[in-house]
Amino acid sequence: MSIPPPPGPQQPQDPYQPPQPQGAYPPPSYPQPQPQGPYPQAPYGAAPYQVWGQGYTPFARPAPVNGVAIAALVLGLLCFLPAVGLVLGIIALVQIKKRGERGKGLAIAGAVVSSLGLALWVVSLSTNAASDIWEGVKEGARGSSYSLVKGDCFDVPGAGFDQDVYDVDKVPCSGAHEGEVFGTVPLSGEDYPGDGYVTDRAEDECWTLQDGYAMDPWALTDEVEVFYLTPTADSWAWGDRMITCVFAHTDESGTLTGSLRADASTLDADQVAFLEAMDAVDEVLYEEPEDYAEEDLDANKDWAADVRDVLGEQAEALRGHPWSGDAEKSVVALAKDMEAARADWAKAATAGDVDTFYLHYDSGYEYVDGDTTVAAREALDLATTPPSYDEDDYDTGSDSGSGSEDV
Template sequence: METPPPAGPQEPQGRPPQNPYGVYPGQGPAPYPYPYGYQPWGHGYLPYNAPPPVNGLAISALVFGLLCCLPLVGLVLGFVALGQIRRKGERGRGMAVAGMVLSGIGTATLALVLATGGASAFWEGVEEGAREVSEGSAAFSVDAGECFDTQGGSLEGMAYDVDTVPCEGEHDAEVFANFTMADGGYPGDDAITDAADDRCYTLQYSYAMDSWAVPDDVDIYYFTPTRDSWSLGDREISCLFGNVDGKGGLTGSLRQDATTLDADQVAYLEAAQVLNEAMDSAPEEPYVEDDLPGHKKWATRVSDALGEQVGMLRGHEWPAGAEKPVATLVEDLESAKDEWAEAAKTSDVDTFYEHYGRALDLTDAKKSVTARKALGLASTPPAGYDQEDGGGEGGGAEDAGAGGGSGGGDVQV
């Protein structure tokens, strides 16, 4: 804390108050002599007058000359200070000149920065730094691909900070995606949770492309803004992989994308994802008889996706060991495409079920195991993805999200 300056001149500590006008010549010695025989402060009545005061504008010119962000101010103040110094006999000419020189250098530098566009980059950096400070005060941030431990060891409840750790070892969670919500007023906890559900369950496939390689004890969590952090500019939702019980933790990275897979594996999984997305678009009504028109539209989407998937698989040049297994798989996918197309045409519920059942047989997960082994991908279907659940692969249907509210596994045969 700063102490306020005294209201006026003060006597040295330990001495009695002195006559403010000092001693006239011939009056004899002062009752309290000073080291040099005169008082250190007076108003011109002493035989040894105080030196002229330093011009205040000269001091200001020097200060502003040192401040590179306001060079022109120092230049102007220096000119004014020189004029006052000449008129009043004050000191500070050197300060004024130094301030003018520094201001001149600063002005030239500023002109150069403006001419080269450096000012824009500078202020962008300042603004970005300010945003980071603001965001840092609102909430911590984690990047996709990072693994971390929470302070309490649990992924449930409030989190105020996390400790980033290597993904190779044990950790509480792994970040697979981030996305930003639109600006505006706080939408409410339910709206934020719905947004996290919708986006995180979709974004997982771009990070963990091979869903067969994700352990059965892994679930999806997310960090979301709170009302308080929203008011400070926090709009980011982070999508995480964690243990199903929230505390068990993970070991090793779950990343399966172009940074960890070869070109053939990526091509296979990208084709699989085309069908995944179509299967995930099933009607909310699980029974065909409750929404036959909706299921017929879904069947059309699945048939079209199978056609696109077949084209992608046929258009890729596979390694020698995978050519035949992929070709066999393509034949089943084409037949499944026809079954879905027939289901889309029918107006009879029983007929729809018949074509749907045959389509599931053709995309049974077991039919893709050979191709997966040849490509070096995971070859054990995840638990819960079997033929009865509509979870066969056929290049991708195993990812249809059975039980997720909209997958092929929700259709009851």
């Protein structure tokens, strides 16, 4: 399991901390902190290929690069609009002088290359080569940002994810790398749908892709964070239609080593069966009502009934799987604890008052990430250190099932 119960004097103890004595529950008038999902919201930023995620704020940012200078160089290099690149290069030089921005070299290079492009343009018109070039450019731009696919590892030239990302260098996952792609989300449409839409799609779909790529949440340490590489309005115009979901290090100067991939392509049948059962239970635990039992006892009782049901289903699934080696003994012991917890959740589901509900709520949570869980994981050669959560992961008024950028 990887779902801590919400903290507070009326709430059960954190399943990742040693059991603490439980006293009588205070009256419901005391305010209760509301848990947030394990992924707190992070700020957004924009880049030529936008990067969404935790991000970092450097102590001193350099002067910004003039965007017109970049456009001048790009259009000059692409050749099919050389005159535009020349004009933009001149405009950029004027803006740079007035604003104190960087990019003078880009503007000059764009103007020079555009001048050469004018000559090539004349030649291409006489040989019908222009249409072939244009189609080639559009075809190459379609699809994934930087042509990254699921399972690729890469480095970001320059400052890293806290700055604008223009390009990446693919590297082997076995060595040190700055990012690992765990999924891509294709987009469609003629017009750019806007930053808000793109970000919402990234948040909704990258987390699902993450769960499928890294099935074991215990294997994702506190140093791992999620970022999104997304199209911008400019890159959309050239055919970029892909959100790229990425694992990266929480430290802007840190790197990852080795792949974080843990799915059916890297795990054996026993490991997959175990993680699927645990994930099914976690998914229901994440659905805990936003309101505490003092505020809405019936909603909490309905949720407790769902927990009761999923524990019974997954305990039966664990017992029914043909485990190999010494794993069966440890997994069956865990299933026994799950059945005991199920009995407590059943009593919580029929509790007549708040105190009785929390009494069985506490007992039902005691097995979570306990000794039998660790023993089963050890027998299956899976990670054995439960994930930790900071107090900042909880915030009043948040939905315990919400997801965001931090892993």
